[in-house]
Amino acid sequence: MSTKATPAVLLEKCSKWYGQVIGINDVSLAIDGGVTGILGPNGAGKSTLFKLLMGRLKPSSGNVRLFGVDPWVSTSPYRRVGYVAETEKLYDWMTGHDFVSTLARLHGMTREEASDRASHVLDFVGLSDVQNKEIGKYSKGMRQRVKIAHALVHDPDLIILDEPLHGCDPIARTSIMSVIRDLGSQGKTVLVSSHILDEIERITEQIVILHNGRLLALGNLHAIRDLLDKHPHRILIRTENPRKLAEYFVPEDPVYGVRFAEDGALEILTNDLSAAHEVLPRVIVDSGLKITSIENPDDNLEALLGYLVGGTS
Amino acid sequence: MMDRQGRGLAETVWTRLDRKAGAITELTIRQLRHRLSTWVVLGVGFLLLICLLALFIGGVRDGWEPIDNDNDSHDWDGDGYPAGQEYKYGSDPTDGYSFPGSGEFVEEGSFEWGSVGIYSGNHTWRWATGVFTYNWIDENPIGGEMLGIQSLSECPEGELFEDFWLDWGDGCRLDENRLVVHDASFIGNGTFRVQEGYYAEWGYMEDSFDVEPEPASNYIDEDDIDWTGDPNKINGFDDDGDCLRVGWPDESTPEWDIWGNWERHDPDGNRNGVDCDVEWITDSDGNIIAINPDNNVDEDPSEENLAYEDAHRAFIIGTGKIAFVMILGIFLPLFLALGLVRDETENGTLHYLLSKPIHRGEFITYRILGYLVVAGGFVLIMSLLMGLVTASLGPGDSIFRLKDVIVWLGIAFATILALAAYGAIFNTLGLLSSRYGVYIALVIGVYEFVMAVLTLGGAELIPVLSVSHWTLQLIDSIVLIVWPNTIEMHIIASAFNLPSGITAFWNPPAHTLGTESPFVSGLISVIVLFLITSLMILFGQRQFKRREIM
Numbered sequence: 001m002s003t004k005a006t007p008a009v010l011l012e013k014c015s016k017w018y019g020q021v022i023g024i025n026d027v028s029l030a031i032d033g034g035v036t037g038i039l040g041p042n043g044a045g046k047s048t049l050f051k052l053l054m055g056r057l058k059p060s061s062g063n064v065r066l067f068g069v070d071p072w073v074s075t076s077p078y079r080r081v082g083y084v085a086e087t088e089k090l091y092d093w094m095t096g097h098d099f100v101s102t103l104a105r106l107h108g109m110t111r112e113e114a115s116d117r118a119s120h121v122l123d124f125v126g127l128s129d130v131q132n133k134e135i136g137k138y139s140k141g142m143r144q145r146v147k148i149a150h151a152l153v154h155d156p157d158l159i160i161l162d163e164p165l166h167g168c169d170p171i172a173r174t175s176i177m178s179v180i181r182d183l184g185s186q187g188k189t190v191l192v193s194s195h196i197l198d199e200i201e202r203i204t205e206q207i208v209i210l211h212n213g214r215l216l217a218l219g220n221l222h223a224i225r226d227l228l229d230k231h232p233h234r235i236l237i238r239t240e241n242p243r244k245l246a247e248y249f250v251p252e253d254p255v256y257g258v259r260f261a262e263d264g265a266l267e268i269l270t271n272d273l274s275a276a277h278e279v280l281p282r283v284i285v286d287s288g289l290k291i292t293s294i295e296n297p298d299d300n301l302e303a304l305l306g307y308l309v310g311g312t313s
Numbered sequence: 314m315m316d317r318q319g320r321g322l323a324e325t326v327w328t329r330l331d332r333k334a335g336a337i338t339e340l341t342i343r344q345l346r347h348r349l350s351t352w353v354v355l356g357v358g359f360l361l362l363i364c365l366l367a368l369f370i371g372g373v374r375d376g377w378e379p380i381d382n383d384n385d386s387h388d389w390d391g392d393g394y395p396a397g398q399e400y401k402y403g404s405d406p407t408d409g410y411s412f413p414g415s416g417e418f419v420e421e422g423s424f425e426w427g428s429v430g431i432y433s434g435n436h437t438w439r440w441a442t443g444v445f446t447y448n449w450i451d452e453n454p455i456g457g458e459m460l461g462i463q464s465l466s467e468c469p470e471g472e473l474f475e476d477f478w479l480d481w482g483d484g485c486r487l488d489e490n491r492l493v494v495h496d497a498s499f500i501g502n503g504t505f506r507v508q509e510g511y512y513a514e515w516g517y518m519e520d521s522f523d524v525e526p527e528p529a530s531n532y533i534d535e536d537d538i539d540w541t542g543d544p545n546k547i548n549g550f551d552d553d554g555d556c557l558r559v560g561w562p563d564e565s566t567p568e569w570d571i572w573g574n575w576e577r578h579d580p581d582g583n584r585n586g587v588d589c590d591v592e593w594i595t596d597s598d599g600n601i602i603a604i605n606p607d608n609n610v611d612e613d614p615s616e617e618n619l620a621y622e623d624a625h626r627a628f629i630i631g632t633g634k635i636a637f638v639m640i641l642g643i644f645l646p647l648f649l650a651l652g653l654v655r656d657e658t659e660n661g662t663l664h665y666l667l668s669k670p671i672h673r674g675e676f677i678t679y680r681i682l683g684y685l686v687v688a689g690g691f692v693l694i695m696s697l698l699m700g701l702v703t704a705s706l707g708p709g710d711s712i713f714r715l716k717d718v719i720v721w722l723g724i725a726f727a728t729i730l731a732l733a734a735y736g737a738i739f740n741t742l743g744l745l746s747s748r749y750g751v752y753i754a755l756v757i758g759v760y761e762f763v764m765a766v767l768t769l770g771g772a773e774l775i776p777v778l779s780v781s782h783w784t785l786q787l788i789d790s791i792v793l794i795v796w797p798n799t800i801e802m803h804i805i806a807s808a809f810n811l812p813s814g815i816t817a818f819w820n821p822p823a824h825t826l827g828t829e830s831p832f833v834s835g836l837i838s839v840i841v842l843f844l845i846t847s848l849m850i851l852f853g854q855r856q857f858k859r860r861e862i863m
Contacts, residue, residue: 054668056862075670083668087661093347105336106669108329114336150665 006068007032008158008189014062016048023048025213035184037200038193040210046193047086050162054083082151086162092136096127096146104153121149125179141172161192165199177203197301216308233273236295242266248287252279333671334679341683354648355691358641362695365632366702373706377621379533383612386532397532400555416521423514424507435502441513445492447503454500462497536613549591549610556580556589556609582607601801604808621708623802627814629703630792633724638784639765642728643758645688646735651754653680655743674854681736689729696725716795723791730842731784737849744856773823783838790822790835
């Protein structure tokens, strides 16, 4: 249904202040199709962005359009939107199936339709075996998935997930990630927020980075990462003899310096992270040294933000 | 028949709206069902009504004691005759020496106070204190106790007032034909020696004859209302003769006392030129609008016809107004409606509901609808239960008083309208201020209660700015529609000074736009309650629509 003329999500110079506090600041954004990660530390404005999209908040200035309609004024775009809110509260006395089918009826489905659809989406998120249990007895991961199920029950074109992986154990995380990837591959527009780069990286390449309410970067994660790679970057290698290993690294081209960290690790400084990673295995083999770990301490959101903020200011 | 999307043609915007309404209403009902406070408040309401029903059933089982409305079944002066019988015979009901057939005491002589003396003969002796030596005596002459010697025992050794004491009216036996008496009255032939410092008089009874005392029950419900249905005929009949009688003991008193109050018995108190009747005034439609009885006419009607019915209706109206409207009507919304939207906002569960294509305004309406199903359902069930019991056990010839049930349904309808209005008000208050809403709601609850009490007391103007006033008037209107003679019962009860619950709990509807029609006042009440509810819902919707939800 979505055409190029009306993207699923459109923000034009949109700002939202809570009194003196900035929620988001002058954000312009158009998103349509595929999974997009909304990345930013806590307080960056991710939830504010979503609440603007869901018509919970009124923009202080600028426009918000959901399928071309202002969500503050009309609820009609919600026919095509599924929203997983940040809230942890659920109706604990309801069964998962009850919860999803009751909310499905708010889309105008009959009882039977709603029940069928609820079973279907609960199966899709992997809750079919516990769908008749009370939600109060669900684990954290199940609770997140039942929230996702309710957002999917009407087969929406746009799905907005606010921190869906927050607080989940690794198994739940994996299954929720695969659900999100599946949705993306079905051609839906999916917005998923997180403050953990690694999580988003495992779901999608297309990201939006928010920081202090500002739109910091938008585009392909790899492209952003390449930019990052060109920036001085550290690789931390723990080995029995850092000095000997350093001798092997110093002549290599992408490496412009080495440093000895206090706990007996070797820090390699590079301007081209991917090139450095390319030479890394060969150098290590050549040295014949035993390596205990290799870390990229700069390969996280904070580092990325640090770089981006540093680059813009 | 299918449309393009393969749905049946019945699938319209309206059916979809219907489904959303159904889903939110159902969700609200289920939420309320899962809250302890719901069960507590419904349980307390249930107990209250069951207690009232138990009182009602207890009252019915004890039966109706006939009421002596004019207080003439009692023997006030202790002469053995009920006051009503004394009225008929013209004796004084407050004087023990004056009773039916007692005649007149004619005094022939007496001892001087303080003198010592002896007098002999066959006499009626009064207020005699001393020793009587006789050859015959009637210690209990006709008419009762006051004239006779109250109690007669063997005298102890010694002298009266020195060694032993007698109560007034008592006597004791010295030997076979000698009595000692203290202020006693009797008839006998012998010699009386007065006690020094005391008194006695003697004489005879004139025109005395034997009258059998009647049982008190003859003077309960003895003067029923006699209404021919035609105001031009002479109505009212003094069945017990206490108006028609002549020769009242107060005949000698002046007509007017020094305060200007009428003192003497007046057989034509209503001044219509007919003695001892009741003037009934009707309007052109034949409805009774006023009743002016003469004193003591139709003053002790049979409870079977009026008071039972009055008390029964009063129970229904009183319970309907106080228990249903003033207690359930205010407390159910306080507990159930205040948090309808507020709690969802505070819990954050509102996000699930508002991310669906449903307007916030609709959402409020359906929430209130869900609450109304729970609270209104409870009220309806309870009123039907009350109706079944009162209709089965109430007075009258019919086995089942169907009209009772109709009035109860009317009470339920009025209460549900009040529940809707209060629900809308309290829900909006909860929305306006989640912290202080409950206190404002409590203040409003108290205000509404006070306005209801004023309305019960007959106030027509001050309470118009309240929900309870219109709800109570709606009940008054429904009562008058179902039982059109309630006004007449009201007038009759006031005219004959009968104890009436209807006058306490029921007032003729005030706001009839001059038509005096209960249909008009009922309709006005319904419209006002609807308006209040709609305005409060609209106001709540407006507030909620503009609200940013975090």
